[in-house]
Amino acid sequence: MLDGRKINVGVLGATGTVGQRFISLLAEHPFFVIHALGASPRSAGKHYAKAVNWKQVRPIPSQVREIIVHECKPEHFLECEVVFSGLDADVAGDIEASFRLAELAVFSNAKNFRRDPNVPLIVPLVNPTHLSMIRQQRALHSPPLKKGFIVTNANCSTTGAVVPLAVLEKAFGPLESCIITTMQAISGAGYPGLPSFDILDNVVPYISGEEEKIEWETLKILGGIVDDDEGQKVFDMHSRQPLRVSASCNRVPVIEGHTECVSVRFARRPPPSPQQVREALQGYTSDVYTMGCPSAPRHTIFVHEEADRPQPRLDRDYQAGAGVCVGRVRQCRVLDIKFVVLANNVAIGAATSSIINAEYAAIKGEI
Amino acid sequence: MLDGRKINVGVLGATGTVGQRFISLLAEHPFFVIHALGASPRSAGKHYAKAVNWKQVRPIPSQVREIIVHECKPEHFLECEVVFSGLDADVAGDIEASFRLAELAVFSNAKNFRRDPNVPLIVPLVNPTHLSMIRQQRALHSPPLKKGFIVTNANCSTTGAVVPLAVLEKAFGPLESCIITTMQAISGAGYPGLPSFDILDNVVPYISGEEEKIEWETLKILGGIVDDDEGQKVFDMHSRQPLRVSASCNRVPVIEGHTECVSVRFARRPPPSPQQVREALQGYTSDVYTMGCPSAPRHTIFVHEEADRPQPRLDRDYQAGAGVCVGRVRQCRVLDIKFVVLANNVAIGAATSSIINAEYAAIKGEI
């Protein structure tokens, strides 16, 4: 794809949960090369293997064990072209802005810039073309930038739902409304995250800020980019056909994999049948796969026929968690169609999305 | 209430999960006295303590340990006036019919007669007045009965949802539609029920027959009784204002307590506000409590103010599981109002409902 070109990358928040996933995935990447690691001042100066409380099933990749961790300052990442950010929201804003200012391409899993009018919010299986917004982002930046930009990916629970929703809109025209109820894994809360005392033998029917993210991010992702009266490009938030999204978010005692029950109503009457929906979901191929992004899954959506699938424990590792699984496609007595979707919150719901976004940008020549 | 009168009762399916709950609850009852126990032929002839694989936290009540278990034949229950049935559906139909024929009052937790046009389906906190149907049930029976009848209570997941729905209809008029997503405890599947291999670190997004039960039973419970053209009483299935119910049922690794996310749309415009809904739910008092049924909860619905409640582990034992807990009452962007409801599936979702139904019937003089 890149004619053998290698790209040096850095990881910000390298000792955290998302950072560990970035490192696991990038260690085996065909063209991204881990070159620098950033973390908090108390980790800076240590070998990565000493700084991190490694919590992955696979051991620490050998090539990063001895890398010296730095503070998250651009001066330590000058030999990188790309940084992946797994930073917590309380520090991600300033740090990511400083890396963009230093002309680095930032692919962030944090929420801070998702609502920025010039920052694309990209679920790579859905809307990679939103990457085009980075030109305006650079141009309007003060000072204008040549190479630096920020691209965000979506919240983990948004990601799971929006993939089948996007496919349905492509196949059957706009959706009118959507009700989503999530059953989210504890790994979505990072580490230490949820105290075990709160979740063993329990459900917590609330995740702070999560429902708002699903309801807002879905519109930005499924919407288009249009020109406003002043000739600026703007995200239209699905405004040509208003889409109402209502989310209820729950935490369940599952380690990995968000399960979501989704009901949708189509604008078109009559709506598609369950069988038509199944075929559309199963048949979809993402642009990032077609274009050759190496981390893109062959099957964007796997549609289960068994009545009791997908299940997080059995299906979360399908295609290394890079696609999503859908099951139980059937009629809804209130809206039109309902189904279950499972997405791996730490793979396509987090680090994998950032990486595919960067692969796409590299292939497109933006890096 | 009954002027000191005691009523002998039997328990059918006494060694099963629901049967054990009946026995725990009835052992301390003010006017029901456990007099006979029925189970399968392989348990018959044994002392209860030998026949049962007791799985309750509280020990076997001392007064039942030595009772000899019989087969589920009416001849062994002639000194009882009431039987509670915790039988499995594969045998409940014939056995319950035979007890009714023997002029016993049968209060059943099984599904077999729930759809019978002359058998009331009663959630005691909601529609105890449906008990009136038993007169027609006796009259139309062949041969006509003097005392025998069958009353059923609802499926555990239906029960949790229908209590707040009923209160909302009483306060604000008919509902138009309702979407329910459940996260159900494993105890709802009986014993041995779910293999641990299927549910540890997992969600199973399917429970056979459960969604159909919620969607159908809700209509019978919330509907009224009307006269048909031939002068017969019939359950109207909420037909004066059609109500569409859509359910998605999931099993989660929780031992006890079904959590359900519910969204509703009211017929009336504008719909009530979240605060009005909260007040209506909190302020409701059930008829069975007012009339003095000893197992009825003082608070039909406890409305939580905290953002993260109700939770099954913390709230399932409130009022001995006889009421329901609601939380997170808020606007729904697609329908009108959404909330979370928690019901103890083995208490108000099963044995406790049967017992309150029988208490009501006794107080009403039908036993």
Place this chain on the structure above:
Amino acid sequence: MLDGRKINVGVLGATGTVGQRFISLLAEHPFFVIHALGASPRSAGKHYAKAVNWKQVRPIPSQVREIIVHECKPEHFLECEVVFSGLDADVAGDIEASFRLAELAVFSNAKNFRRDPNVPLIVPLVNPTHLSMIRQQRALHSPPLKKGFIVTNANCSTTGAVVPLAVLEKAFGPLESCIITTMQAISGAGYPGLPSFDILDNVVPYISGEEEKIEWETLKILGGIVDDDEGQKVFDMHSRQPLRVSASCNRVPVIEGHTECVSVRFARRPPPSPQQVREALQGYTSDVYTMGCPSAPRHTIFVHEEADRPQPRLDRDYQAGAGVCVGRVRQCRVLDIKFVVLANNVAIGAATSSIINAEYAAIKGEI
């Protein structure tokens, strides 16, 4: 017992996990009356119901909801005679010492003073007579005290093992060695305690400091008090018959109740048979029960006959968790006898022990 006398008590660390248990238990106590609550400066000045993140199944007792929380300084507890300490070890030392200096009786669940040569370490079902050491504690204090003293109770995992060990020594003479392997509940780690990510679908075969506590505390508790050469009383650490204790501590995904596998070797040859051991354990009655301590369990040890008991979920609430359960008493091919013991780590393993110790002291006239 106390002729109707009521005793005002305070709770230190009132908002923590152990503090919440103290409050739940004391709210219904026949002669202790909650009068003052102490917590960290950030809670001080607030109503208890506002300061606490209540995590108990039973609601906050109504009489403490409105109590104003104070900092843990003796000046706020002058109307109390007793304080119960659920403080964390990092602050318990100084605070408890200051309360003793202010002539208060301190019953502490913290580890700080357990190894103090003048502070008794009392498992109330085992060695309440060690309370006698408080006279020397007062006398040697600088300045000497009239009423103030500190009594500690044991670590939760020590408590479970030491109860049957003490009974065996009383019945069959000294033990020679003991191997203990624990499977401990997550509630033993306080709140937030163990991250769920670390314990779901997992065992953690290590608990910091826990094995040392079991190996050391057991000797102090099972040992006697003797006079040394200078006429001082000293804990003999079981030195007349050296006892070797080896512990292996594990954390398992259980909410409440520590299960421990114990093998023992007796000094006496031949050792007692399993049946003799069972009878000794079942037949034991504690002094604190005999003397009328209201929180003491009627049965110190319940001996299960079923092969698969005790189990934490089924047995941890027996006698409100104030006794211990033993099962599987059988021969050990390496030592003499092995068995399983279950103790409720948050009841007899923590707050309940402190309270019984205080009841005993009150009945003995030391308060």
Place this chain on the structure above:
Amino acid sequence: MLDGRKINVGVLGATGTVGQRFISLLAEHPFFVIHALGASPRSAGKHYAKAVNWKQVRPIPSQVREIIVHECKPEHFLECEVVFSGLDADVAGDIEASFRLAELAVFSNAKNFRRDPNVPLIVPLVNPTHLSMIRQQRALHSPPLKKGFIVTNANCSTTGAVVPLAVLEKAFGPLESCIITTMQAISGAGYPGLPSFDILDNVVPYISGEEEKIEWETLKILGGIVDDDEGQKVFDMHSRQPLRVSASCNRVPVIEGHTECVSVRFARRPPPSPQQVREALQGYTSDVYTMGCPSAPRHTIFVHEEADRPQPRLDRDYQAGAGVCVGRVRQCRVLDIKFVVLANNVAIGAATSSIINAEYAAIKGEI
């Protein structure tokens, strides 16, 4: 190894838990080729994909989906040289005997023949040389056999303990006694196995027959083969230096991976230090690895330095579960040394052992 020779194999009990593991592993094997599948009569005649309730994370291997399942009769396996048996003990005895009689090499995970005086019980990382017993097994069979034989592997919980015990004996001479306390995963009980109601938030301190297996099998595996007075070869059951083993077995809410706390006493005085033990364990290489068995792990034992490892969730998949992990090697105050061992009960504890045993036999020319 085999010069490109391929060996047709069959799997008995192919639809069960162990059978599914055999199929997953054999589908990618370098020289074993799945040729026939056997299961109960109700599965016979169906395509494997239809007959099986597949419960593995990896999908059904494509090459077995369409294989027609047969009853477990030798006539259907005539083109196989080897059969692997994942049969339940209630049927394994007769079936395995019939396959041996038909001159097939049977590698069985079932317990039925483990105690047979002519059947080797082989943990491949420990005692593959016991394979030599099959010559006598064939010779003494009636009628004598040319190729048929049965080899068993050990119980899953025995396997975990016996690997480090064997290494310790090789390095430091015979052991005198050993106390083992297990915390076993639910997958060890097969499917459906343990009801979720019994194990969520719980420990079950009993597994039927398990302690006896550990105590007996360990002696057969660690012992040698000697000639008796009549010139027959016999397993000496470690009788030259009697070894006493005491086991306590517990089930915990873990899906996969048995964790065991082990204390040992050596015959030699003084015993080795913890550091010597660590080095011996870490340095050991198994014969099956040296000889090139493709499923043998490079590291027989991985010794963790971190205080809190091994843990089942993090370590069970190390080397595809084919080795074992040891941690916390330290002195025992009662015996000499104690440590924690983790073994993957469904890999080295079951199917992987059978397969390595067969690889060894093939390389040795016995197949």
